[in-house]
Amino acid sequence: MTPVSNKAAKAAVRRELLAARALLSYEDAAEAAAVLAGRALDLPELAAARTVAGYVSVGREPGTRVLLDALHARGVRVLLPVLLADNDLDWAAYEGADRLLKAGRGLLEPDGPRLGPDAVLAADVVLLPGLAVDGHGMRLGRGGGSYDRVLARLARAGAAPALAVLLYDDEVVTRVPAEPHDHPVRAVVTPGGVRRFDRPEPGV
Template sequence: MTDTLDHAKRALRAELRERRQQLSDAQREAAAAGIRDRLDELVDSLGATSVSCFLSSPTEPGTRPFINAAIARGIRVLLPITREDGLLDWTVATAEGQEIESVYGVPEPVGEVLSPIAVNDVDLMIIPAAAVDRSGMRLGWGRGFFDKTLGSMDRRPPVYAVIYDSELIDSVPQDVHDQPVSGVVTPTRVQDLSTDS
């Protein structure tokens, strides 16, 4: 990655992080409720019975209401566990699931650890993002876990990034290893995006 590209990504992430930190608790709760409803719609439209999702950090659009509702509906939900090699292990979410803070400062589930290939069987992947552009390119938070996971999959299911409405933007800086998504889920809509994958 060139210094210019790295600087552009860092600057955009810092701006987005600051915007997220400005949101009130009421705005976060409303966003989480909207995300739950939109993800429920997406799961229903795809007929998904097994999904991967993530435990949202305090500033991210909340995913826990969706995860709890999905478990109650009998949908199998896999949650990621970070590894030192940059890949992700997985565990099956449970209604009374416990979590810890990872070494990266993000919530991580506690449970029986499944290997990185466990995600190959899901019908839908729901992943975090800092922003996504209208062509489907995703800007993550710089650790590369989801880019590596997506890049290593032979058969990729639909992949949707969870973001706030204002984070669907015209373009994001991208590098060769960055992976596109199929669409985005915001508190107000599900939007499919054109990608080359």
């Protein structure tokens, strides 16, 4: 596929996946979030991590809040993204659900001091939001480009955190359209289990 057709293919797949998520009840999403947290906490990378870059799930995204609370209670330093005007990400420490503020685009962000975009370089694990992962570990994001910047920043710095994504079971697919800047992840966590990918993240 050409880059243009890849972009069009990504947009079509995103629409399909978002439509499927919209059919989930909030009860089903909450139940999946609890299972996802247990699966993710079994990851050796998370068990050994001192700093984890995560995100606050919203709507019917695979839930992260149970996982964030479990990591925080464990004494892990959890960094959460703060969306900047140019779609890049700043970071702030997670200090509990009562310290989250409503932000633009329906997001929730921590109310603490901003640590700068380079704060993510300290992460041992980066949890990436996504809509799908294929059999090669290639992730399909939502298309905003924020995490492309994060991954590029990690690559430039020679940082090597484990990259993982939380999804629903049917979002692990045969293939997602990929572009040259896309990075594979090390693991995908679903309510049904964990799938790992042997190929290392390029440049990360």
